[in-house]
Amino acid sequence: MSDLTYKVIVGLEIHVQLNTRTKMFCSCALSFGEEANSRVCPVCLGLPGALPVMNRQAVEYAMLAALALDCPVAEFTKWDRKSYYYPDLPKNYQISQYDLPLGGPGSIEIPLEDGTTKKVRIRRAHLEEDAGKNVHAAGSFSQVDLNRAGTPLLEIVTEPDLNGPEQVRALAVELQRIVRYLGISEADMQKGHMRFEPNVNLVIDRAGQQFKTPIAEVKNLNSFRALERSVAYEIRRQLDDFLETGRTMQMGNKSTRGWNDVHEATVLQREKEEAHDYRYFPDPDLVPVVTTRQWLDEIRSRLCELPLQRQVRYVQAYGLSEYDAGVLTGDRSTADFFEQAVGSGGDPKRICNLLTQVGLKLANERGRDLLGLGLEPNAVATLAGMIDQGVISASAGNTILQAMVETGKKPETLAQELNLVQKSDAGELEGIVDQVLKENAAAAADVVAGGKKSQKARGFLLGQVMQKTKGQANPKVVSEILNRKLR
Amino acid sequence: MPVHDLTAMELRDRIAAGQVSSVEATRAVLDRIDRLDPVVGAYLSILPERALETAKEVDRKIAAGEPVGTLAGVPIAIKDVLCTSFGTTTCGSRILQNFHSPYDATVVRKLLDADAIIVGKTNMDEFAMGSSTENSGLRKTVNPWDTSRVPGGSSGGSTAAMAARMCFAALGSDTGGSIRQPASFCGVVGLKPTYGRVSRYGLVAYGSSLDQIGPIAGTVADAALLLSVIAGHDPADSTSVDEKAAPAGDYLAGLNEPVEGLKIGIASAFNAGAEPAIQKAIGEAVDDYREAGAEIVEVDMPHLDYAIAAYYVIATAEASSNLARYDGVHYGYRSENANDYIEVYTKSREEAFGKEVKRRIMLGTYALSSGYYDAYYLKALKVRNLIRGDFVRAFERCDCLMMPAAPTTAFQIGEKVDDPLKMYLADIYTVAVNLAGIPGISIPCGFDAAGLPIGLQILTPAFSEAKLLRIARMYEARTNWHTRKPVGLE
Numbered sequence: 001m002s003d004l005t006y007k008v009i010v011g012l013e014i015h016v017q018l019n020t021r022t023k024m025f026c027s028c029a030l031s032f033g034e035e036a037n038s039r040v041c042p043v044c045l046g047l048p049g050a051l052p053v054m055n056r057q058a059v060e061y062a063m064l065a066a067l068a069l070d071c072p073v074a075e076f077t078k079w080d081r082k083s084y085y086y087p088d089l090p091k092n093y094q095i096s097q098y099d100l101p102l103g104g105p106g107s108i109e110i111p112l113e114d115g116t117t118k119k120v121r122i123r124r125a126h127l128e129e130d131a132g133k134n135v136h137a138a139g140s141f142s143q144v145d146l147n148r149a150g151t152p153l154l155e156i157v158t159e160p161d162l163n164g165p166e167q168v169r170a171l172a173v174e175l176q177r178i179v180r181y182l183g184i185s186e187a188d189m190q191k192g193h194m195r196f197e198p199n200v201n202l203v204i205d206r207a208g209q210q211f212k213t214p215i216a217e218v219k220n221l222n223s224f225r226a227l228e229r230s231v232a233y234e235i236r237r238q239l240d241d242f243l244e245t246g247r248t249m250q251m252g253n254k255s256t257r258g259w260n261d262v263h264e265a266t267v268l269q270r271e272k273e274e275a276h277d278y279r280y281f282p283d284p285d286l287v288p289v290v291t292t293r294q295w296l297d298e299i300r301s302r303l304c305e306l307p308l309q310r311q312v313r314y315v316q317a318y319g320l321s322e323y324d325a326g327v328l329t330g331d332r333s334t335a336d337f338f339e340q341a342v343g344s345g346g347d348p349k350r351i352c353n354l355l356t357q358v359g360l361k362l363a364n365e366r367g368r369d370l371l372g373l374g375l376e377p378n379a380v381a382t383l384a385g386m387i388d389q390g391v392i393s394a395s396a397g398n399t400i401l402q403a404m405v406e407t408g409k410k411p412e413t414l415a416q417e418l419n420l421v422q423k424s425d426a427g428e429l430e431g432i433v434d435q436v437l438k439e440n441a442a443a444a445a446d447v448v449a450g451g452k453k454s455q456k457a458r459g460f461l462l463g464q465v466m467q468k469t470k471g472q473a474n475p476k477v478v479s480e481i482l483n484r485k486l487r
Numbered sequence: 488m489p490v491h492d493l494t495a496m497e498l499r500d501r502i503a504a505g506q507v508s509s510v511e512a513t514r515a516v517l518d519r520i521d522r523l524d525p526v527v528g529a530y531l532s533i534l535p536e537r538a539l540e541t542a543k544e545v546d547r548k549i550a551a552g553e554p555v556g557t558l559a560g561v562p563i564a565i566k567d568v569l570c571t572s573f574g575t576t577t578c579g580s581r582i583l584q585n586f587h588s589p590y591d592a593t594v595v596r597k598l599l600d601a602d603a604i605i606v607g608k609t610n611m612d613e614f615a616m617g618s619s620t621e622n623s624g625l626r627k628t629v630n631p632w633d634t635s636r637v638p639g640g641s642s643g644g645s646t647a648a649m650a651a652r653m654c655f656a657a658l659g660s661d662t663g664g665s666i667r668q669p670a671s672f673c674g675v676v677g678l679k680p681t682y683g684r685v686s687r688y689g690l691v692a693y694g695s696s697l698d699q700i701g702p703i704a705g706t707v708a709d710a711a712l713l714l715s716v717i718a719g720h721d722p723a724d725s726t727s728v729d730e731k732a733a734p735a736g737d738y739l740a741g742l743n744e745p746v747e748g749l750k751i752g753i754a755s756a757f758n759a760g761a762e763p764a765i766q767k768a769i770g771e772a773v774d775d776y777r778e779a780g781a782e783i784v785e786v787d788m789p790h791l792d793y794a795i796a797a798y799y800v801i802a803t804a805e806a807s808s809n810l811a812r813y814d815g816v817h818y819g820y821r822s823e824n825a826n827d828y829i830e831v832y833t834k835s836r837e838e839a840f841g842k843e844v845k846r847r848i849m850l851g852t853y854a855l856s857s858g859y860y861d862a863y864y865l866k867a868l869k870v871r872n873l874i875r876g877d878f879v880r881a882f883e884r885c886d887c888l889m890m891p892a893a894p895t896t897a898f899q900i901g902e903k904v905d906d907p908l909k910m911y912l913a914d915i916y917t918v919a920v921n922l923a924g925i926p927g928i929s930i931p932c933g934f935d936a937a938g939l940p941i942g943l944q945i946l947t948p949a950f951s952e953a954k955l956l957r958i959a960r961m962y963e964a965r966t967n968w969h970t971r972k973p974v975g976l977e
Contacts, residue, residue: 042588042589046812046817047590048576048578048812049689049690049691050688052725053723053725054725081808083808083855085811142828144816277856279855281808281855281864284694284695285726286726287726
């Protein structure tokens with residue numbers, strides 16, 4: 001074993017469901033959880049004589065995604081029929097894009113665990129319609145639900161540039177963040193809005209000799225966890241298989257595997273890659289799509305700063321930690337809120353703390369996003385300013401933010417109402433300090449004497465002052481007075 | 488004159504004037520169907536109750552002085568390739584024998600909006616694949632001029648119904664000549680509009696890039712009337728042409744005005760393939776135009792010889808995909824002998840599709856298969872472009888082309904069923920027009936020695952149907968072939 005090293009090679013196919021108002025080629029609304037076959041029409045049922053009509057919004061969403069993934073958008077693209085028979089495919093062909101995909105090649109930047117980023121090449125991005133669902137409920141028959149048939153999907157194919165389960169996951173998460181930022185997909189994993197198919201194999205180096213294991217494609221993964229674990233599993237399985245059988249990649253020995261969530265293992269579905277002949281040809285029912293420069297410019301103008309760029313900017317410009325910047329850029333509305341608050345004059349770090357420690361926690365508890373809390377960015381900026389100016393303490397700031405969410409009142413009002421304004425009047429505080437020093441002469445002497453006990457005695461005195469002021473004394477001012485008096 | 492001998496226009500005007508009721512005309516048609524159709528076999532289904540009810544409603548509207556549509560009260564037959572939300576839509580196939588469409592084709596909607604009376608749905612070659620209507624999986628149709636002969640196809644039911652005056656006009660569909668060739672066999676007018684002129688929504692697809700719906704009528708004016716109703720852009724059909732690019736019009740306006748300085752193009756070498764009687768009739772028709780002041784120019788159409796080959800690759804390739812949906816899973820015929828879902832596919836299709844449909848699915852599947860795609864499908868597309876170019880160049884020198892609609896007159900039933908290649912050649916004068924996407928019409932221009940009708944085919948550039956109809960009307964106005972009716976049926 002010791003003379004054996006290996007490199008993991010993974011390419012990923014991702015299907016992203018676009019959140020258009022209607023299906024890809026008909027005017028049925030997109031569906032989730034409705035009664036079976038209730039969101040269908042002659043077109044998505046594939047009835048005789050029905051004809052598809054392209055959904056322009058879906059094309060524009062795909063163009064937006066292509067631009068975000070640095071994929072040139074094809075000037076001329078078309079629709080092709082991909083033929084195969086399956087009960088959930090009503091026409092027995094799927095309308096897809098074959099030799100002229102809408103976008104590609106391009107790339108996506110993903111964050112790595114060490115804080116650096118990696119560029120993964122995108123081979124292509126194209127649009128297609130989803131199939132329905134076969135339902136095996138009971139008995140000796142199956143049923144077909146075609147509500148999902150015709151839903152627009154963006155298929156993104158990466159080059160085999162990913163070198164481990166963590167990277168595969170990072171790409172998936174980053175892509176989710178991007179499509180949500182662009183507003184083109186809810187990317188809700190629970191609803192199957194993103195489905196992954198990793199192609200995995202290993203390049204093994206043994207005693208200076210290289211071996212490639214047969215590629216396995218794991219089908220239809222719909223969670224980040226399943227994606228990451230299935231790749232990890234495949235690495236172990238392929239390594240074991242190689243050590244046991246010495247089997248290497250040959251023409252046609254790519255296999256297809258499924259993921260068993262219960263056993264946390266991939267399961268063989270097809271041993272040999274079947275010689276599928278999809279008999280692609282241009283769909284004569286649809287006209288080609290010509291993307292004019294004007295149209296493309298219009299779409300480009302809708303492009304926003306991508307999450308990872310934003311994250312890096314927050315670290316560099318605002319001095320936030322990687323972690324905090326990642327949290328704030330997790331979704332676009334949070335990041336926008338943050339920037340609006342910063343734009344209103346608040347200190348970025350202070351605002352970041354308020355949002356990450358209180359705002360997002362409250363939003364999470366209430367099952368909404370930050371915007372759903374009804375906070376005004378400039379009110380949060382004001383609150384941050386009050387902390388920085390010593391009007392209130394940092395912990396009082398957290399209390400006030402929570403009260404803002406609960407009452408909708410202004411931070412200044414709440415600071416008064418909740419009695420959280422700090423006493424910073426040196427004259428008033430000096431009297432209290434004098435009293436404390438009088439009552440605790442021994443401790444005062446310890447401070448003046450210096451040495452081992454000094455630090456502890458000083459803290460004690462400060463605490464006494466805070467106690468007398470019911471925590472409202474500005475500790476900075478009290479500290480200064482103590483320093484002056486106990487010199 | 489008995490009511491059934493009126494043209495659609497005449498009938499419409501008399502109904503509007505209160506001289507004839509729509510119920511009367513509809514009854515007359517239904518009576519004739521009762522009497523003649525057991526012999527002719529033109530209809531797959533008749534809709535008497537519905538037709539009479541609609542007719543009654545039109546009569547009521549007219550009596551009440553309410554506005555009515557341009558086909559108000561006129562009984563019309565439609566080919567059973569068009570989806571109707573009433574009755575069945577079978578495509579002449581056992582696989583759809585009991586299929587009920589939940590929606591109406593756009594053209595059906597337009598006919599109904601124009602207050603037409605749909606009396607029934609006509610027989611056809613299964614999925615419009617054929618040139619004699621013998622490929623119907625449901626019924627045999629004969630030629631009203633000679634009941635031992637075929638009516639042509641695939642719209643043979645519609646043309647036979649028209650010839651036997653079992654309707655006042657009809658709709659057909661034309662993928663490779665399926666309106667024009669049977670129109671010529673049955674001595675009626677058949678028009679294939681430009682591809683994109685009429686919405687295909689609700690037309691059960693055979694070859695999607697070639698299919699086009701068109702009128703079948705007793706006169707050129709009736710064809711123009713029907714086209715005016717069904718033409719126009721449809722947002723449900725992406726391939727239907729934008730009104731801004733080529734507006735559909737009122738094809739009756741100016742129909743009787745002759746085209747001044749008409750230049751007719753003739754491809755002599757190509758026309759020489761037709762039977763002598765047909766060549767003679769076409770020659771005489773062209774002479775008639777010449778006498779009326781037209782100039783004749785000889786045109787060269789070097790690629791027409793490859794049209795049949797290209798057509799049978801492209802049409803079957805598209806058909807192999809279009810017909811994949813008939814699988815016994817969702818609707819239509821399902822085999823009772825299937826043991827698993829794969830057998831639901833294979834046995835349903837094996838048991839319910841006819842021989843010609845299977846043949847074309849096989850041909851098309853082969854043409855699209857990896858390794859053969861370039862040599863067949865792609866090559867055929869290139870030929871298609873060359874043929875388009877032939878027409879473009881020809882139309883630089885003339886207003887229209889004239890040629891036979893078919894190389895023969897109606898042939899005997901059974902004569903070509905065992906020889907598919909011979910049958911395919913029946914389309915030699917029509918398929919190129921579908922490949923080029925241009926409009927074409929067949930109008931009656933004489934009879935052969937056996938008394939069988941001959942059709943003159945006229946072709947013009949894309950979206951020039953108005954001119955095409957005017958040119959056809961010039962000849963019709965000078966001749967009376969279109970007034971002859973088959974004898975012996977009554």
